[in-house]
C-alpha cells in the first residue's frame with residue numbers, strides 16, 4: 194500500500210472519529226420546526242386589539258412528521274428552549290451523517306479497491 198493511500202485512510206478514519214465524538218456530545222434530538230406566535234384575544238377592550246406589541250403570548254408550537262403525517266404540539270417557553278436546541282442538534286447530526294457517508298465511501302475505495 195503506497196504511503197499516500199495509508200495517509201488518506203488515516204485522514205478518513207480521523208474524520209469519522211471526530212464525527213462520532215461530536216454526535217456523542219448531543220443529548221436532545223428532534224426533527225420538525227418550532228414556531229413562536231402571539232395572539233389577539235378578540236376582546237375589543239383589550240390592549241391587544243390595537244397595539245401589536247400588546248398581543249398575548251408568545252406561544253410556542255412544535256410541528257413534526259410522524260408516520261408521514263404532520264402533527265402539532267404546543268410547548269411552554271422552557272420546553273421551547275430545549276426543543277430549539279434539539280432541532281439544532283438534529284440538523285447538525287444530519288450534516289454529520291452525510292459527511293460520515295462521504296468518508297465511508299473513501300474508506301471502502303481505499304480498503305477494497307476494484
Ligand SMILES: [Zn+2]
Pocket residue numbers: 233234235236239240241242249
Ligand atoms: Zn387581548
